[in-house]
Amino acid sequence: MAITLTIDKQTATVPEGSTVLEAAASIGIKIPTLCHLDGVANPGSCRVCLVEVEGARTLQPSCVTTVADGMVVRSNSKTAREARALSVELMLANHPWDCNACVRNGTCELQDLAKKMGITEVRFPYGQDEVPIDDSTSALVRDMNKCVLCRRCVEVCQEVQGVGTLAPRQRGFDTTVGVGAGDNLCDAVCVQCGQCSAVCPVGAIYEKDAIKDVWAALDDDSKHVVVQTAPAIRAALGECFGLEPGTCVTGKMVAALRRMGFDRVFDTNFTADLTIIEEGHELLKRLKEALVDKQETSLPQFTSCSPGWINYMEYSFPDLIPYMSSCKSPQQMFGALAKTYYAEKEGVDPKDVVVVSIMPCTAKKYECDRDEMNDSGFKDVDYVLTTRELGRMINESGLEFLSLPDEEQDAPMGMSTGAADIFANTGGVMEAALRTVYEVVTGRELPTDGLHVEPIMGLDGLKEASLTFTDCADTFKFLEGVTAKCLVAHGLKNARQACEMVANGESDHVFIEVMCCPGGCIGGGGQPRLTTNEVRMKRIQAIYTEDEGRAMRKSHVNPAITQIYEEFLGEPLGHKSHKLLHTTYAAKSDSDA
Numbered sequence: 001m002a003i004t005l006t007i008d009k010q011t012a013t014v015p016e017g018s019t020v021l022e023a024a025a026s027i028g029i030k031i032p033t034l035c036h037l038d039g040v041a042n043p044g045s046c047r048v049c050l051v052e053v054e055g056a057r058t059l060q061p062s063c064v065t066t067v068a069d070g071m072v073v074r075s076n077s078k079t080a081r082e083a084r085a086l087s088v089e090l091m092l093a094n095h096p097w098d099c100n101a102c103v104r105n106g107t108c109e110l111q112d113l114a115k116k117m118g119i120t121e122v123r124f125p126y127g128q129d130e131v132p133i134d135d136s137t138s139a140l141v142r143d144m145n146k147c148v149l150c151r152r153c154v155e156v157c158q159e160v161q162g163v164g165t166l167a168p169r170q171r172g173f174d175t176t177v178g179v180g181a182g183d184n185l186c187d188a189v190c191v192q193c194g195q196c197s198a199v200c201p202v203g204a205i206y207e208k209d210a211i212k213d214v215w216a217a218l219d220d221d222s223k224h225v226v227v228q229t230a231p232a233i234r235a236a237l238g239e240c241f242g243l244e245p246g247t248c249v250t251g252k253m254v255a256a257l258r259r260m261g262f263d264r265v266f267d268t269n270f271t272a273d274l275t276i277i278e279e280g281h282e283l284l285k286r287l288k289e290a291l292v293d294k295q296e297t298s299l300p301q302f303t304s305c306s307p308g309w310i311n312y313m314e315y316s317f318p319d320l321i322p323y324m325s326s327c328k329s330p331q332q333m334f335g336a337l338a339k340t341y342y343a344e345k346e347g348v349d350p351k352d353v354v355v356v357s358i359m360p361c362t363a364k365k366y367e368c369d370r371d372e373m374n375d376s377g378f379k380d381v382d383y384v385l386t387t388r389e390l391g392r393m394i395n396e397s398g399l400e401f402l403s404l405p406d407e408e409q410d411a412p413m414g415m416s417t418g419a420a421d422i423f424a425n426t427g428g429v430m431e432a433a434l435r436t437v438y439e440v441v442t443g444r445e446l447p448t449d450g451l452h453v454e455p456i457m458g459l460d461g462l463k464e465a466s467l468t469f470t471d472c473a474d475t476f477k478f479l480e481g482v483t484a485k486c487l488v489a490h491g492l493k494n495a496r497q498a499c500e501m502v503a504n505g506e507s508d509h510v511f512i513e514v515m516c517c518p519g520g521c522i523g524g525g526g527q528p529r530l531t532t533n534e535v536r537m538k539r540i541q542a543i544y545t546e547d548e549g550r551a552m553r554k555s556h557v558n559p560a561i562t563q564i565y566e567e568f569l570g571e572p573l574g575h576k577s578h579k580l581l582h583t584t585y586a587a588k589s590d591s592d593a
């Protein structure tokens with residue numbers, strides 16, 4: 001049923017159940033908000049969205065007030081404007097005034113609100129006791145001095161990810177956002193996905209900055225610094241420079257990295273293609289063990305690209321470890337090969353090679369610090385920068401990003417296919433794997449529209465697809481007539497459902513893709529803020545367009561992949577591959593946190 005109301009003397013007609021905030025937006029009136037975040041949080045706690053509603057005794061928070069027929073709202077009255085400004089002023093009185101030195105300077109929602117509301121003085125004294133900054137993990141920093149108690153981080157951690165590390169503590173004026181039972185993130189079961197840092201409106205939770213370390217490596221002439229960029233960066237980095245979400249900036253990104261001094265600009269897409277070869281062979285091996293050798297084997301096979309997901313599985317579903325692909329993530333495969341294959345080929349001492357990753361993900365900082373990630377004989381990946389950090393670093397370098405030419409990545413570890421591009425999106429690793437596995441098994445291209453697998457595209461939390469193998473090549477006759485059922489989950493709350501299906505013996509899938517962050521890597525915790533579903537869809541479309549524009553769209557046709565097997569690795573799942581490209585996982589308990 002449609003509801004008609006008046007807001008600032010304008011008529012709005014909206015569906016029943018809409019909020020005043022939504023009704024105002026539908027007629028072009030933007031009421032300011034802080035705690036509200038579409039699709040994530042609506043605790044109604046900040047009081048920044050107060051409006052006058054005729055007949056109500058007090059001002060109402062528009063984000064949680066539902067519309068009623070004939071309602072008369074004034075969002076722009078003196079009373080409403082002053083009440084909203086007072087809410088912001090009170091927050092400022094409890095917030096350190098070091099804006100110029102804050103990581104969020106220029107991107108802070110509180111700063112922005114103060115500016116828009118014309119607040120030029122704070123009439124209340126700063127009255128907060130300082131608490132220590134928590135930088136106890138590899139990925140995230142929490143500065144609770146700057147917390148405005150909007151609870152977006154709590155909502156995303158509990159309701160979207162279902163992890164529940166962050167929770168409010170105490171009540172009233174004493175309320176804080178705490179972590180588990182301890183004081184620091186390292187004391188809690190935190191998967192380090194950084195979704196909290198992606199929704200924080202101020203500088204209270206942010207990625208641990210590696211910019212200074214990377215500049216130091218670039219400034220050191222004795223170092224050979226190579227960089228890899230994850231598939232999801234190219235569809236989001238432009239947002240740091242004012243471009244619309246979903247503007248692909250691959251060429252400008254490469255040009256910027258080269259001008260900043262990286263000795264080689266490579267691409268994580270290269271090892272995404274390699275992942276498909278290794279993971280695809282691993283899946284076919286497990287299927288053969290089950291169907292031909294009649295051995296006990298672990299099916300379905302879970303993908304293993306997403307470190308937040310790995311962390312979650314090790315803590316929450318350790319019994320599922322045998323189901324995980326043993327493949328390292330593309331980031332870590334790249335690091336191990338950069339300090340072996342590439343160093344040997346280039347004639348550089350691997351001890352002098354510094355590997356920098358540009359990732360959409362804060363958990364990648366944690367992943368490169370894992371004890372086992374040193375198969376090259378050195379720390380395989382030295383530093384990880386998020387997309388946001390790369391944006392800041394480009395600004396520090398003085399480059400005019402938008403004026404840069406488009407350039408291409410360096411060979412050989414910069415060559416990749418469209419299948420690697422789509423690793424960025426939920427469903428992308430699965431689609432990339434199916435493109436290769438189907439063709440290897442049948443000798444024919446995937447028989448779907450434009451090589452896409454429609455049922456696993458888009459933002460549904462759990463997505464399924466089935467594929468039947470017919471006219472199989474001789475080696476794969478055991479798959480004749482077999483229907484492979486696949487499942488895709490993104491966001492850890494959905495991942496939990498997938499895990500429970502497998503743990504309870506209710507899954508008839510052979511392959512399950514899990515990405516920790518909603519939307520997959522394009523929605524990673526290190527991407528430019530704010531990542532709404534609309535933004536996710538725009539980035540996803542940009543990635544599919546990038547894929548569709550490629551001459552090579554299947555990982556197994558990448559000549560650089562053929563070359564690395566011929567020159568260095570030998571064969572998929574061979575001895576060298578196992579040493580450099582595969583890994584192990586370990587059950588963790590709360591006491592390991």
Ligand code: FES
Pocket residue numbers: 032033034035036043044045046047048049050061062063064
């Ligand atoms: Fe409405 Fe915070 S945005 S109360």
